[in-house]
Amino acid sequence: MGSHNPHPNRRVIVIGGGVIGLSIGWRLAKAGCAVSIYERDCAGRSASWAAAGMLAPLAEVHLEEKALLRLGSLSLEMYPEWTAALEADSGMSIGYRTEGTLIVGVDPDDARELEHLYESQQFLNLPCDWLTGAEAREIEPLLSPKITAAISSPNDHQVDNRLMVHALIAAYRNAGGDLHEIAPVEKIEIRGEKAYGVWVDGVLEDCDVIVLAAGCWSSEIEGLPRNAKPPLRPVKGQILSLQMKSGLNLQKVLRTTRATHPADVYLVPKHDGRLVVGATSEEMGFDTRLTAGGIFELLRGAWEAVPGVYDLPIVETWTGLRPGSRDNAPILGATAIENLVMATGHYRHGILLAPVTAREIASLVLTGKTSEIISPFQLSRFAH
Amino acid sequence: MGSHNPHPNRRVIVIGGGVIGLSIGWRLAKAGCAVSIYERDCAGRSASWAAAGMLAPLAEVHLEEKALLRLGSLSLEMYPEWTAALEADSGMSIGYRTEGTLIVGVDPDDARELEHLYESQQFLNLPCDWLTGAEAREIEPLLSPKITAAISSPNDHQVDNRLMVHALIAAYRNAGGDLHEIAPVEKIEIRGEKAYGVWVDGVLEDCDVIVLAAGCWSSEIEGLPRNAKPPLRPVKGQILSLQMKSGLNLQKVLRTTRATHPADVYLVPKHDGRLVVGATSEEMGFDTRLTAGGIFELLRGAWEAVPGVYDLPIVETWTGLRPGSRDNAPILGATAIENLVMATGHYRHGILLAPVTAREIASLVLTGKTSEIISPFQLSRFAH
Numbered sequence: 001m002g003s004h005n006p007h008p009n010r011r012v013i014v015i016g017g018g019v020i021g022l023s024i025g026w027r028l029a030k031a032g033c034a035v036s037i038y039e040r041d042c043a044g045r046s047a048s049w050a051a052a053g054m055l056a057p058l059a060e061v062h063l064e065e066k067a068l069l070r071l072g073s074l075s076l077e078m079y080p081e082w083t084a085a086l087e088a089d090s091g092m093s094i095g096y097r098t099e100g101t102l103i104v105g106v107d108p109d110d111a112r113e114l115e116h117l118y119e120s121q122q123f124l125n126l127p128c129d130w131l132t133g134a135e136a137r138e139i140e141p142l143l144s145p146k147i148t149a150a151i152s153s154p155n156d157h158q159v160d161n162r163l164m165v166h167a168l169i170a171a172y173r174n175a176g177g178d179l180h181e182i183a184p185v186e187k188i189e190i191r192g193e194k195a196y197g198v199w200v201d202g203v204l205e206d207c208d209v210i211v212l213a214a215g216c217w218s219s220e221i222e223g224l225p226r227n228a229k230p231p232l233r234p235v236k237g238q239i240l241s242l243q244m245k246s247g248l249n250l251q252k253v254l255r256t257t258r259a260t261h262p263a264d265v266y267l268v269p270k271h272d273g274r275l276v277v278g279a280t281s282e283e284m285g286f287d288t289r290l291t292a293g294g295i296f297e298l299l300r301g302a303w304e305a306v307p308g309v310y311d312l313p314i315v316e317t318w319t320g321l322r323p324g325s326r327d328n329a330p331i332l333g334a335t336a337i338e339n340l341v342m343a344t345g346h347y348r349h350g351i352l353l354a355p356v357t358a359r360e361i362a363s364l365v366l367t368g369k370t371s372e373i374i375s376p377f378q379l380s381r382f383a384h
Numbered sequence: 385m386g387s388h389n390p391h392p393n394r395r396v397i398v399i400g401g402g403v404i405g406l407s408i409g410w411r412l413a414k415a416g417c418a419v420s421i422y423e424r425d426c427a428g429r430s431a432s433w434a435a436a437g438m439l440a441p442l443a444e445v446h447l448e449e450k451a452l453l454r455l456g457s458l459s460l461e462m463y464p465e466w467t468a469a470l471e472a473d474s475g476m477s478i479g480y481r482t483e484g485t486l487i488v489g490v491d492p493d494d495a496r497e498l499e500h501l502y503e504s505q506q507f508l509n510l511p512c513d514w515l516t517g518a519e520a521r522e523i524e525p526l527l528s529p530k531i532t533a534a535i536s537s538p539n540d541h542q543v544d545n546r547l548m549v550h551a552l553i554a555a556y557r558n559a560g561g562d563l564h565e566i567a568p569v570e571k572i573e574i575r576g577e578k579a580y581g582v583w584v585d586g587v588l589e590d591c592d593v594i595v596l597a598a599g600c601w602s603s604e605i606e607g608l609p610r611n612a613k614p615p616l617r618p619v620k621g622q623i624l625s626l627q628m629k630s631g632l633n634l635q636k637v638l639r640t641t642r643a644t645h646p647a648d649v650y651l652v653p654k655h656d657g658r659l660v661v662g663a664t665s666e667e668m669g670f671d672t673r674l675t676a677g678g679i680f681e682l683l684r685g686a687w688e689a690v691p692g693v694y695d696l697p698i699v700e701t702w703t704g705l706r707p708g709s710r711d712n713a714p715i716l717g718a719t720a721i722e723n724l725v726m727a728t729g730h731y732r733h734g735i736l737l738a739p740v741t742a743r744e745i746a747s748l749v750l751t752g753k754t755s756e757i758i759s760p761f762q763l764s765r766f767a768h
Binding site: 242243289290291292293295296299300302303309310311312313314317 | 626627673674675676677679680683684686687693694695696697698701
C-alpha cells in the first residue's frame with residue numbers, strides 16, 4: 001500500500017481509543033504514520049467493551065437507510081480477512097464465530113414483525129430462511145416451546161468485542177503506535193479553519209491530521225467551531241452476561257423480534273461460556289446506572305425465549321453509552337476544518353463498522369481520497 | 385448485673401463475628417469477661433450483612449412453631465431498650481424504624497393466604513388490621529392498583545442490619561473485647577467431653593468457655609464429636625437494593641404473600657435511601673452466585689407490588705447464606721461437651737433474635753442458668 005500513499009509518515013493524532021480509534025490507528029501505523037491515540041479512560045473500555053459483538057447489518061436499521069445497510073454489509077464482508085490480519089498482527093484470537101443467528105418471535109403477535117423482517121432480508125438479497133417453531137427448535141432445542149416462527153440468518157456473525165479490544169491494542173502497539181490512556185484531550189487547537197494539534201494535560205501536541213473518534217464524548221471536546229461539532233448524544237444500554245453450562249450451551253446468536261414487548265433482546269454465546277444478554281436503549285444523558293426495569297426486561301426477554309436461562313448464574317451486569325448522531329448514522333470523513341477528520345457516532349454498529357471505517361479513514365488520511373461508500377455520512381449532512 | 389455473676393472474669397472465646405457472636409461478646413465483655421472473637425472473614429460480613437433487617441416474628445414461621453414465635457416476640461419487645469444501649473455504647477445509630485409493615489396480596493388468589501396470616505396474627509394477639517386495597521393505598525400510595533387487600537402489622541419493625549454490624553463492633557471493642565478477623569478457627573480442642581480452647585493459625589488459644597456462633601460454618605469446624613455437631617446447612621438468599629428518590633420513597637416495610645408466585649418478596653426502605661428487595665431461598669450448598677431466575681423473581685415481585693420501582697437504579701445485588709438447622713429453629717444453650725455453648729442456626733431470624741440470644745447465652749456463661757424460653761432450642765433435641 002505504501003507506494004500509493006503520498007503521506008506515508010504523517011503525524012496523526014487520534015482522539016479516542018475505542019475500537020474505531022484503535023482500528024484506524026493500527027492501519028495508519030502499519031502504513032508508516034507516526035500515530036498517537038489519546039484516550040480519556042482506558043482504551044476500549046467504553047462502548048466497545050459494553051457491546052455484545054453482533055455483526056448484523058440489518059439489526060435495528062430501517063430498510064430506508066440504504067446507505068447504512070450497504071456500509072454495514074460491506075464491513076461484514078471484510079470481516080474474515082480483517083480478523084485474519086488482526087489475529088496475525090496481535091497473536092490473539094478475537095472469537096470470530098460464524099454459526100449465524102436465529103431471529104425468533106415469541107408470541108403469536110410477533111409473527112408480523114418477523115414477516116416484515118423476512119421481506120426486508122429478501123429485498124436486500126441477504127441469505128435467510130423462514131422456519132416454523134418446530135424447525136427452529138430442531139436447530140436450537142433450548143428455544144421455548146412457545147416460539148412459533150423464526151428466521152435463520154446465517155450471515156449474521158459475531159466476534160468477542162472484548163477480545164477484539166485486547167487484540168487491537170496489541171496490533172496497534174506492535175505496529176509502533178503510541179497509546180496514551182487516562183489522557184483526555186482538553187481542546188483541539190484550531191486557527192483559521194485549520195487544525196494544528198490537541199491540548200492534553202496543558203500541553204499542545206501538534207500533528208498533521210486529527211481523527212476525532214471519541215464516541216459520545218466527541219462533541220464535549222473544546223475548541224470545535226459550531227460547524228465542526230458533531231451532533232452526538234449518549235444512548236444508554238443495560239446489558240448482562242450469564243454463565244452457560246453443559247446442556248445449556250447455545251451456539252447461534254438469538255434475537256427476539258417482539259411486537260408488544262418493551263424491548264427486544266439478544267442472546268450472544270461466547271467461547272468462554274458467557275452468554276451476553278442485551279440491551280436496553282435509553283435516552284438518559286451520561287447516566288450509567290443499572291435500573292430495576294432494565295435488568296428485569298433483559299431477564300424476562302431472555303427467559304421467554306430460552307426458559308433454561310433461569311438457572312444460570314449472572315456473571316456481570318453493566319451499562320454502556322452508544323454514540324448516537326442526530327440520524328443515528330455514523331459521522332465519517334473530512335470536515336470544514338482542514339486536517340480534522342471524523343470517525344464517530346457509530347451508535348449500535350461500532351464493532352460491525354470498524355473494518356470499513358478504518359479502511360476509509362486511513363485512505364482519507366494517506367491519500368486524501370475515500371470511496372463513494374462513506375460520502376453519505378459526512379458531517380456536512382447536518383449543516384442545512 | 386456484675387454482683388450476681390459467679391464468673392465475672394471468665395475467659396471466653398466466641399467463634400464467629402456475626403451479629404450473634406458480636407452481641408454475646410459485647411454483653412460478656414461489659415460484664416467483665418475477657419472475650420476474644422475469632423471470625424473466619426470480616427466481622428458481620430456474612431449472613432448479618434446480607435440480611436434485610438426486618439423484625440417480624442411471624443414472617444415465615446408456622447403457627448405450630450410456638451416456642452420460636454415466643455422467642456421472636458420476646459426479642460422484638462427487647463429491641464427498643466437494646467437499641468438504646470447499643471447506640472449509647474457505640475455512639476452510632478442502627479436505623480431502628482417503627483413505621484411498621486404492610487403485608488399485601490397482589491392477585492385475587494393471594495387473598496386466602498392473607499386471610500390465613502391474619503388469623504394467625506389474631507390468634508397470637510399480635511396487633512394487626514385488615515385493609516382493603518383502597519385503604520392500603522391510602523397508607524401507601526405507591527402500592528399497585530391491583531392490590532386488593534393487605535394487613536397492617538404495626539409491630540413488625542426494622543433496623544439497618546449493616547449499621548448494626550458497625551455499632552456492635554464498636555460497642556464490643558469499647559467494652560474491651562478482642563476481635564480477630566480473617567482468623568478462622570481450625571479446630572476446637574476437646575478432651576474427655578470437655579472443651580479447652582480453639583486452634584487458630586496453628587496455635588491453641590485456651591479459655592474457660594467457648595461459644596460456637598459461626599452460622600452455617602458451625603458444623604464445618606474440626607474437633608466436634610458427633611453428639612456436639614450442629615446439623616446445619618446453608619440456605620442461599622439472593623437480594624438486591626434499589627435507590628429510592630423523591631416521589632418514590634417508601635416508609636413502611638412491604639411484604640407480599642403470594643399464593644401462586646414462585647417467591648414472596650419484601651421491600652425494606654432504609655434511612656440512607658436504599659430499598660432492600662429480598663429474598664430467594666435456595667438449597668444450593670455454599671454456592672453464592674446470583675442467578676438469572678433469582679434476580680428476575682425479585683424484580684418482578686417488587687414491580688408487581690410497587691410499579692414505580694421500575695425506574696429506580698440498582699445499587700447492589702448480593703447473596704447470603706442463612707444457617708438453617710434440621711428444623712430451621714436456632715440451636716441455643718449448653719451441649720454434651722462441658723464449656724461448649726451453642727448460639728447458631730438462626731436461619732432467617734438472626735437480626736431479630738440477637739437481643740434475646742445475647743441475654744440468654746451471657747446468662748448461661750456467667751451464671752450457668754438460662755430462662756425457660758430457650759430450653760426448646762438445645763442441641764440435644766436432635767439426638768433422638
